[in-house]
Ligand SMILES: [Zn+2]
C-alpha cells in the first residue's frame with residue numbers, strides 16, 4: 001500500500017503498513033515514488049489517496065515507468081470507508097481521514113496515531129495558526145490550543161495581541177504560500193497551493 005497524499009494527511013490516519021512518500025508537492029512525489037519503490041517493481045503495489053483521482057494518475061505513471069502490478073483504490077479512502085461500513089468489512093484504515101473542510105478530517109477509528117506538534121501528547125486535530133501572517137497548518141491538542149490561543153508559537157501569540165494596524169504592517173511582504181509543518185523533513189516548510 002502506498003499513500004499518495006501529503007505528509008500531514010498521512011500523519012493523522014493511514015492504512016496499515018502503508019508506505020509514505022514524503023514530498024511537499026504531487027509533482028515531486030511521483031519521481032520520488034519511483035525511486036522509493038524501485039526494489040518492488042515485481043510486487044503488487046496499491047496506491048491510494050483521499051478521493052481516488054491522485055492515485056489513479058500516480059498508478060498510470062508507475063505503469064508507464066515500467067512497474068508491473070500497480071493498482072489504485074477506486075474512489076479513494078472516502079469510498080473505502082463507506083464500503084467498509086455498508087458491507088460490514090474489516091477496516092484496515094487507522095485514525096482520521098484528513099479532508100479540507102471545516103473539521104479538517106473525519107475519524108475513521110477512535111485511535112489517535114499522531115501527536116501534538118507542541119507538547120507531544122496524542123492529538124489529531126489540525127489547526128491553522130491564529131496569526132494570519134503565519135497561518136501554519138499544524139496539529140495542536142486542546143491544552144496547547146488554550147495556552148497558545150490557537151497559535152503555533154509564542155512569537156505568533158505575541159503578534160495576535162498587537163493592534164490590527166501593526167499586524168497589517170507585519171503581514172505586508174509575506175507571500176501567500178501555505179505554511180505547513182513538515183514533520184517528515186523535521187522543519188517548517190512553505191508550500192505553494194498548486
Ligand atoms: Zn499539546
Ligand SMILES: [Zn+2]
Nearest residue numbers: 129134152156
Ligand atoms: Zn504561527
